[in-house]
Amino acid sequence: MMLPARDYHATRIATPGKLPKGLDRWAHDALGRLRGGGRTLQRYREQAEQIVARSLQQRLLSERRLREELQQMQAHFRRRQKGYEAQLPEALALLAESAERTLGMRPYPVQVLGALAIHHGCLAEMATGEGKTLTACFPAILAAWSGRPCHVVTANDYLASRDAGIMAPLYRFAGLSAGWVGGEMEPAERRSNYARGVVYTTSKELLADFLRDRLQPGLCSDAARRQLRRLLDPRAVQNDARVMRGLDTAIIDEADSVLIDEAVTPLIISATQENRALTETSLLAQRIADSLVPGEHYRSEERYHEIRLTEAGRARLGAAAEELPGLWRGEARREELVLTALSAREFYRRGKQYVVEEGKVVIVDEFTGRLMPQRTWRQGLHQAIEAREGLALSDPSETLARLSFQRFFRFFRHLGGMTGTAREAAGEFWHIYNLPVLAVPTHKPCIREILPSRVYADRQSKWRAIADEVLECHRAGRPVLVGTRSIAASEELAAMLSGQGVPCQLLNAVRHREEAQIIAGAGQRGAVTIATNMAGRGTDIHLGRGVAELGGLHVIVSERHEAGRIDRQLIGRCSRQGEPGSARSYISMDDELLRRFAPRPARRLLARALAENRPGAAALVEKTLALAQQAAQRLAFRQRETVLQTDDWLSDALSFARSEVEG
Ligand SMILES: Nc1ncnc2c1ncn2[C@@H]1O[C@H](COP(=O)(O)OP(=O)(O)OP(=O)(O)O)[C@@H](O)[C@H]1O
Numbered sequence: 001m002m003l004p005a006r007d008y009h010a011t012r013i014a015t016p017g018k019l020p021k022g023l024d025r026w027a028h029d030a031l032g033r034l035r036g037g038g039r040t041l042q043r044y045r046e047q048a049e050q051i052v053a054r055s056l057q058q059r060l061l062s063e064r065r066l067r068e069e070l071q072q073m074q075a076h077f078r079r080r081q082k083g084y085e086a087q088l089p090e091a092l093a094l095l096a097e098s099a100e101r102t103l104g105m106r107p108y109p110v111q112v113l114g115a116l117a118i119h120h121g122c123l124a125e126m127a128t129g130e131g132k133t134l135t136a137c138f139p140a141i142l143a144a145w146s147g148r149p150c151h152v153v154t155a156n157d158y159l160a161s162r163d164a165g166i167m168a169p170l171y172r173f174a175g176l177s178a179g180w181v182g183g184e185m186e187p188a189e190r191r192s193n194y195a196r197g198v199v200y201t202t203s204k205e206l207l208a209d210f211l212r213d214r215l216q217p218g219l220c221s222d223a224a225r226r227q228l229r230r231l232l233d234p235r236a237v238q239n240d241a242r243v244m245r246g247l248d249t250a251i252i253d254e255a256d257s258v259l260i261d262e263a264v265t266p267l268i269i270s271a272t273q274e275n276r277a278l279t280e281t282s283l284l285a286q287r288i289a290d291s292l293v294p295g296e297h298y299r300s301e302e303r304y305h306e307i308r309l310t311e312a313g314r315a316r317l318g319a320a321a322e323e324l325p326g327l328w329r330g331e332a333r334r335e336e337l338v339l340t341a342l343s344a345r346e347f348y349r350r351g352k353q354y355v356v357e358e359g360k361v362v363i364v365d366e367f368t369g370r371l372m373p374q375r376t377w378r379q380g381l382h383q384a385i386e387a388r389e390g391l392a393l394s395d396p397s398e399t400l401a402r403l404s405f406q407r408f409f410r411f412f413r414h415l416g417g418m419t420g421t422a423r424e425a426a427g428e429f430w431h432i433y434n435l436p437v438l439a440v441p442t443h444k445p446c447i448r449e450i451l452p453s454r455v456y457a458d459r460q461s462k463w464r465a466i467a468d469e470v471l472e473c474h475r476a477g478r479p480v481l482v483g484t485r486s487i488a489a490s491e492e493l494a495a496m497l498s499g500q501g502v503p504c505q506l507l508n509a510v511r512h513r514e515e516a517q518i519i520a521g522a523g524q525r526g527a528v529t530i531a532t533n534m535a536g537r538g539t540d541i542h543l544g545r546g547v548a549e550l551g552g553l554h555v556i557v558s559e560r561h562e563a564g565r566i567d568r569q570l571i572g573r574c575s576r577q578g579e580p581g582s583a584r585s586y587i588s589m590d591d592e593l594l595r596r597f598a599p600r601p602a603r604r605l606l607a608r609a610l611a612e613n614r615p616g617a618a619a620l621v622e623k624t625l626a627l628a629q630q631a632a633q634r635l636a637f638r639q640r641e642t643v644l645q646t647d648d649w650l651s652d653a654l655s656f657a658r659s660e661v662e663g
Contacts, residue, residue, distance in 0.1 A: 029427070029430065029431070040122075040436075040438060041113075041438055041439070041440075044113045044116045044117055044120075044438070045109070045113055047089060047112075047113075047116060048109045048110070048112035048113040048116060049109050050089060051089050051092045051093045051096065051109075051112050052093075052096060052106075052107070052108075052109050052112055054089065054090070054093035055092075055093040055094070055096035055097045055100075055106070058093060058094060058097040059097065059100075061097070063101070066094065066097060066098065066101070067173070069094050070094055070095075070098065070173070070174055070175060071175060073087060073090070073091045073094060073145070074145045074174070074175050076091075077091070077142060077145035077146055078145055078146055078147050080146060088116075088119070088142075091142065092112060092115065092116070092138060092142075095137075095138050095141060095170075095174060096112065096138075098170060098173045098174060099134065099137070099170050101173070102169040102170045102172075102173045103134070103166070103167070103169060103170055105131075105134055107131070107134060107135070107138070108131070108443045110126070110130065110440050110441055110442065110443050111126075111130070111131050111134060111135045111443075112138070113440050114126050114130075114132070114135040114418060114440045115135050115136075115138035115139050117416075117438045117440065118135070118136065118138075118139040118251055118416035118417065118418060119138070119139040119142055119143075119416065120416075121414060121415065121416055121434075121435070121436075122416060122435065122436050122437070122438045123255055123416065123417050123418065123419070123422055123429055123435045123436065123437045123438065124416075124417070124418040124438055124440050125418070125419060125420070125421070125422040125423060125437055125438065125439045125440060126418050126419075126420060126440045126442075127420050127442050127446060127572065128420040128569065128572025128573070128576060129540065129572065129575075129576025129577050130420075130440070130442060130443060130576075130577070131443075131577075132253060132418045132419075132420075133163050133166065133167065133253070134167070135418060136152055136163075136251050136253060136418060137167050137170055137171070139251055139416055140152050140198045140249075140251055141170075141171065141174045141176060141198070143248070143249035143251075143414060144176050144197035144198045144249075145174075145175075145176070146248075148246075148248035148249065149194070149199070149244070149245040149246050149247065149248050149249070150197065150198050150199070150248065150249045150250075150251070151198075151199050151200075151201060151206055151247075151249065151250045151251070152198060152199070152200045152201075152250075152251045152252075152253065153201065153202065153203050153206060153250055153251065153252040153253060153258055153417075154200055154201070154202060154253045154254070155202070155253065155254040155257055155258070155368060155537045156202060156368055156370055157182035157183055157184075157202060157205075158515060158516070159200075159253070159537075160180040160181070160182060160200040160201050160202060161180045161182060161200070162516075163180075163200050163253075164178045164179060164180035164198075164199075164200040165180075171197065171198055176196075176197035176198055177196040177197050177198075178196055178197065178198045178199070178200065179192070179193030179194070179195075179196035179198075179199050179200070180193060180199065180200040180201060181193045181194060181199060181200075181201040181205050181206075181209070182201070182202075182205065183202075183204075183205060183374065187241070187243055190209060190243040191242075191243040194209070194243050194244045194245055195245065203252075203258045203262065203405055203408075203409075204267065204372075206250075206408075207267045207403060207405060207408045208267055208269065208374075209243050209244050210244060210247070210403075210408065211267065211269045211401040211402075211403060212243075212269060212401075213242040213243060213244050214401060215269065215400055215401055216241050216242055247411055247412055247413075248412065248413050248414060249412065249413070249414040249415075249416075250409060250412045250414070250415055250416075250417075251416050251417055251418075252409070252415070252416070252417030252418075253417065253418060253419070254419050254537050255417035255418060255419045255422065255429070255435075256419045256421055256422055256425055256565050257367055257368070257419070257537060258405065258409075258417075259405070259406070259409060259417070259429065259432075259433060259435075260425050260428060260429075260563075260640070261367040261563065261566075262367065262405055263404065263405045263406040263432075263640055263643070264404065264405075264406070264639055264640050264643045265404070265405065266402045266403060266404040266405075266643075267402065267403060267404070267405065267408075268378070268397075268399050268401070268402040269399075269400045269401045269402070270397035270399050270400055271397060271400055275395060275396050277327075278380070278383070278396050279383070279393045279395075281327060281337060282337075282341070282380060282383040282384055282386075282387050282393055283387050283393070284324065284328075284337075285337040285338050285340065285341040285380075285384065285387075286341045286344075286384065286387035286388060288317065288320050288338050288341070289338050289341035289342045289344075289345060290345075291316075291320075292313055292316065292317075292338070292342065294346075296310065296312055296313070297309065297310055297312055297313030297316055298310060298313045298342060300342070300346045300347075302347075302595060302596045303596045303597060303635075304635075305343065305347050307339050307342045307343055307346060309335060309338075309339070314331075314335070317334060317335065317338055318331070321334050337380065340379065340380050340381055340384045341384045341387070341388070343381065343384070344381060344384035344385045344387075344388050345388060348381075348385055349486070349488070350389070350488075351486055351487045351488030351491070352364070352485075352486040352487070352488060353366065354385065355371065355487060355509065355510055356389055356391065357371075357373075357510075359391055359392065360373075360391070360394070361382060361385050361386050361389065361391065363375045363376070363377070364487065364509050366533075367533060367563075367566065368533055368534065368537065369487075369508060369509055369531075369532035369533035369534035369535075370509050370534060371509040371510075376394070376397065380396070382394065383396065404643055404644070406432060406640065406643065406644050407644065409433060410432075410433060415433060415434075415435060416435070417435070420568065420569060420572050421564075421565035421568045421569055421572075422437045422439075423437065423439065424563075424564060424565055424633070425565070428637060428640070432640075432641075432644060442578075443577065443578070444577060444578030445578060446575055446578070447575060447578065447579075447580055447581075448571070448574060448575030448580075448581050448582065448583065449575075449580075449581070449582040449583075450571070450582070450583055450584075451582055451583065451584040452584075453584065453585040453586065453587055453618070453622050454584065454585075454586050454587070454618075455586075455587045455588070455589075455610065455617070455618040455621045455622065456586070456587070456588045456589070456610075457588065457589050457607060457610050457611060458588055458589065458590055459588045459590055459591075461588070462558075462586050462587070462588040463492065463493060463496060463558075464496075465586065466482065466493065466556055466558055466586055467493065467496050467497055467500060467502075469556060469584070470482060470497060470502060470504075470528055470556070471497075471500060471502055473528075473554050474502055474526055474528055476550060477525045477526050477546075477547075477550050478526075478547070478550045478551055478552075478553075478554050479522060479523050479524060479525065479526065479527040479528070479529070479541075479543075479544070479547060479553050479554070480527070480528050480529070480553070480554045480555075480556060481522055481529045481531065481535065481541070481553060481554070481555050481556070481570075481573055481574070482528075482529070482530045482531070482555075482556040482558055483531060483532070483533070483535065483555065483556070483557055483558060483570040484530065484531070484532055484558050484559065485532070485533075485558070485559045485561065485592070486532065487508045487509055487510055487532055489558065489559070490506060490507075490508045490530045490531065490532050491506070491508070493530050493558070494506045494530050497528065497530075502528055503528065504528035504529065504530055505518045505521065505522070505527070505528070505529045505530070506529075506530050506531075507519075507529060507530070507531035507532070507534055507535055508531065508532045508534060509532065509534065515534070518531075519535070519539050519540070519541060520542070522535075522539075522541045522553075523541040523542050523543040523544055523547060523553055524544035524547070525544050525545075525546060525547055525550075527544075533561075533566065533570075535570070535573065537569050539573060540576070541553055541573050541574075541576075543579060548579055548580055551580055551581070551582060552574055552575060552579050552580035552581035552582070553573065553574040553575075553581045554574065554581065554582050554583070554584075555570060555571055555573055555574045555581070555582070555583040555584075556583070556584055556585075556586065557570055557571065557583065557584070557585040557586065558586050559586070559587075559588075559591050559592070559593075560585060560587065560591065560593055560625060560629065561593070562593060562597075562629065562632035562633065562636065563629075563632070563633060563636070564629050564633070567585070571583040587621060587622065587625055589603065589606065589607050589610065589621070591625075593625060593628050593629060593632065594621075594624065594625060594628055596628070596632070597627075597628035597629075597631045597632050598624050598625070598627070598628045602624060603624075606620060606621050606624060
């Protein structure tokens with residue numbers, strides 16, 4: 001019997017506390033280390049082994065009996081009577097047996113350990129390929145049994161629909177229904193999916209729906225009043241345009257991507273309005289920017305993506321403004337407009353940060369490599385890029401609601417998650433989200449071979465060497481996956497390989513329709529797959545027959561990312577669950593990471609050492625690259641912390657302003 005999902009609208013969402021400072025922060029960090037420490041891990045490990053052993057005993061239960069036991073357990077968790085948590089091991093044992101019967105997968109002890117960690121509000125670091133999808137189901141079921149909304153957050157729509165579909169039989173068996181919400185869905189479909197016990201979706205959909213729901217007219221923020229209104233006027237339920245049931249538990253897959261990489265970008269719900277004056281201004285700014293000479297009129301700082309006008313640049317701009325409309329008379333405003341146009345020219349590249357589709361600029365997500373047709377850059381940047389591309393300018397938009405992902409996820413009462421790469425950011429997870437990181441051991445020892453990196457003076461020689469290595473693997477019958485940082489680079493390599501007669505599959509934001517098919521073929525004998533970060537997370541590449549004997553999948557990292565975690569995710573596509581596999585990174589002296597984050601004199605010295613073939617030069621470049629990656633990560637962390645502090649400050653300032661008005 002399936003119990004109806006509880007109507008949760010009437011309950012308040014948790015209000016996030018402030019970030020601890022000074023001594024409080026020190027004490028808080030110590031607590032984090034304790035909660036994510038070896039003792040906790042040992043305790044969960046022992047419990048997990050007992051649970052798996054217990055589940056093996058339940059093999060003898062008839063299907064009817066197993067369902068009955070699950071129903072009783074669901075009732076315990078729904079009522080939350082005192083001591084119900086003592087039933088946790090038995091509940092997990094029943095679910096483990098159910099997973100075997102419905103999905104043909106009995107969770108390994110390390111998966112049960114991961115499930116326990118997530119249930120207790122930790123972030124389980126589980127290596128890639130260890131079966132996080134199944135692991136997440138157990139805490140999701142335990143949470144959804146309470147009748148409160150449980151959201152499983154995945155990295156993209158494809159994974160949301162895939163995971164909800166694959167795991168549906170287990171949820172049904174446990175008396176729950178599972179749904180998924182994706183970008184293309186209409187409100188009615190969204191509502192019906194959000195009404196399910198467990199909902200798979202992406203952080204963007206979840207936050208956008210949360211904000212849109214909050215914008216609905218007549219929404220009472222007070223829980224008791226809302227309940228009363230619904231009792232007095234049952235029609236209010238039908239007229240309620242909100243799609244979500246509320247927020248309670250979020251289990252976040254690829255938690256580092258969601259809670260760290262994307263955390264700083266605020267999600268903004270906006271309405272576009274025609275503004276001819278702004279359109280003309282953007283075109284004028286573009287024309288002026290085109291007349292400025294780099295080095296003479298402005299200087300650009302690539303590391304911080306910052307542009308500064310020189311005195312000559314200011315003078316030239318002032319002279320140009322004399323013949324322009326009033327808006328250009330204000331010095332600060334005209335500089336802002338031209339700096340935006342210059343940023344568009346200097347830092348934004350087609351095929352990297354964006355593509356042009358049907359006459360529109362479409363943003364490519366830097367971390368996932370996917371297109372984001374709903375997103376636009378703010379403060380005139382989108383229009384500046386359109387102007388540079390010679391496209392019709394879109395109307396600017398007015399902000400209706402905004403919230404950063406960081407702040408949003410701090411609203412949840414229960415937060416848990418998993419990822420293959422959390423260690424580097426353990427401090428940040430605890431500091432910002434109160435999530436201790438627990439490193440779960442692998443089910444089988446990992447036999448991945450990390451081959452020494454290869455270093456080249458320039459990108460042309462690097463790409464030629466990559467093509468040679470791909471050809472070598474292809475001839476030997478080994479499948480290869482090459483990860484690139486941009487769409488343009490993936491296309492370039494594909495053209496190069498095709499020129500050499502090597503058939504290859506290309507997976508990027510522009511060619512994504514056959515994603516599932518490409519991934520299904522990527523582990524077959526002789527397959528060559530070139531992919532942007534799209535293949536970096538969640539893709540499960542199965543080895544074809546005889547491929548393991550040849551050495552398994554070989555991964556080539558063609559250019560390192562600012563966050564080391566992203567490289568580790570890509571490398572994690574090979575050698576899953578104890579299979580063989582290997583990975584190699586390629587570096588060139590003009591890689592963006594080195595250009596932006598390694599000091600220029602060091603780069604010059606290294607380039608000379610490389611050109612002269614000095615022993616140890618390649619190792620030095622690799623060390624410099626590691627330092628550059630650390631510098632990039634530190635900068636990104638500081639930016640995220642600032643965003644959260646600004647968010648807190650804004651919310652304080654706004655609530656103060658409101659209470660003043662009300663008072
Ligand atoms: N207990 C199990 N028994 C048998 N097969 C399993 C089990 N758990 C997971 N698998 C299989 O292992 C493979 C990897 O699982 P999954 O994609 O969930 O890994 P992952 O940890 O999410 O990887 P990634 O970090 O790359 O996203 C899948 O093919 C899945 O069916």
